[in-house]
């Protein structure tokens with residue numbers, strides 16, 4: 001829909017935004033929205049407002065602690081508005097009348113407290129909508145049928161709500177992303193969903209045109225292969241005990257065609273521990289619960305999906321060592337289907353028994369956040385503790401920053417680095433909330449424990465280990481113990497994680513390998529001291545990685561972030577930021593900055 005601009009539209013935009021501001025509580029972030037100024041002013045632009053051809057096209061009001069009854073009539077006065085982003089605020093109550101905004105192309109209200117049913121015809125007139133993100137709220141009732149019928153829908157995220165009832169027939173050809181997980185949906189999976197992929201994993205070794213189908217099948221197989229992997233790795237570490245091969249040859253392996261049932265049926269339901277995740281799965285595939293190979297002990301699947309497995313596939317899995325980290329060795333294991341997993345063998349375990357270990361791993365595996373990579377499964381034997389993860393092909397931030405300096409490194413421009421830092425901070429903040437009972441909720445944050453998705457979304461991994469690592473070894477192996485107070489007096493707290501976050505921020509901004517990653521601090525750059533003296537001498541800009549400092553417009557943002565890194569690495573923990581404050585400071589930079597193309601939440605006018 002073309003946007004026609006009139007002078008009165010520009011005046012109306014300012015009036016409308018002021019009305020919207022008035023309807024909001026906690027609007028301190030919107031101080032720049034002032035009478036007598038213009039929202040689209042080139043010099044003093046209003047915060048959170050994106051303009052095109054002089055009128056407001058996007059409202060980006062993410063993470064501003066906003067609440068209240070947003071004035072939807074005033075929103076409707078914004079004639080050019082195509083994107084509304086209210087993610088990560090405190091809005092509550094029934095869904096506001098966003099359906100007055102008939103020209104909207106994208107609406108993002110993830111991570112608020114909206115509740116109640118959404119009327120079935122709510123979206124009928126919003127025919128331009130392409131992206132609808134209503135996840136992580138408390139919506140209830142059936143999924144509105146009008147939502148399922150939107151003709152141009154690309155992305156639909158309704159996960160982590162309380163939607164119940166049957167999954168409607170959502171089958172738009174345009175649909176690329178669908179997430180209905182963690183709801184109370186039931187019934188058979190509509191056949192219209194059979195071609196839809198939820199967050200498809202990148203193709204492994206297949207040509208692009210086949211990637212969706214293959215990714216879909218691989219995801220469907222993941223539960224199955226998970227079990228297989230455990231056994232396969234066990235075989236590797238036990239030097240492939242031949243005598244156990246026969247025992248392993250008994251599993252089913254015919255998954256052709258039926259695997260879609262497993263994948264889709266795991267979308268809709270609130271998963272219940274110990275139960276089959278999808279009613280149609282076992283019927284349609286005839287698969288059984290995972291079997292335990294002789295002598296393999298128990299497998300604990302941590303994501304609540306009950307996998308079947310074909311044991312013959314396990315025998316063909318190959319493995320290579322990824323690295324010998326401080327808390328264990330990691331192996332990349334490739335199954336004959338192409339699925340790749342990472343298996344970590346933990347060393348220096350405390351004396352937990354099997355039940356304690358599984359309970360702890362289940363707690364860690366239960367975390368769900370876009371910036372956290374939770375373990376999928378674990379395996380306990382007295383002398384062998386394995387933890388299984390999804391393999392992230394792009395690898396670690398450490399490697400991309402300091403490794404072969406290939407294409408991935410070249411793509412680490414300023415907006416990407418800012419996005420990575422923001423994601424890490426969000427993941428850490430989530431971990432701190434979920435694992436608040438731990439003295440050190442992550443404990444081992446460093447750039448090798450930050451993996452990058454294909455679009456550079458960071459995934460924080462290896463958290464919560466303090467709960468399972470032997471206390472006597474924790475200080476020598478965990479990065480959290482590098483904070484000065486931990487070195488000096490073994491005093492640990494969540495602030496040690498903030499110190500580690502600060503190191504990662506400084507590492508990303510300077511492009512230098514931190515000496516703090518070495519046990520003896522030999523080699524690398526003492527980024528904390530380096531930045532501290534540069535700040536004192538007011539020559540911070542010299543520290544920035546040349547890969548980003550050429551972006552002159554954004555130097556101000558970079559320096560602000562450098563100061564956040566410095567505040568996170570204050571040697572006195574009382575003066576150090578806490579994790580929420582760190583997130584807030586980073587988001588201030590994001591909101592002010594013009595550099596970030598936040599494609600997760602926004603689309604261009606052309607959609």
Ligand SMILES: Nc1ncnc2c1ncn2[C@@H]1O[C@H](COP(=O)(O)OP(=O)(O)OP(=O)(O)O)[C@@H](O)[C@H]1O
Nearest residue numbers: 322323325326327328330342389390391392396448
């Ligand atoms: N799920 C994964 N996908 C891809 N690469 C991974 C995955 N998990 C770990 N890696 C990479 O494997 C290598 C070894 O990891 P590992 O966790 O064993 O050691 P580390 O991160 O160097 O140290 P630590 O044991 O203290 O975490 C690292 O480069 C890490 O980034």
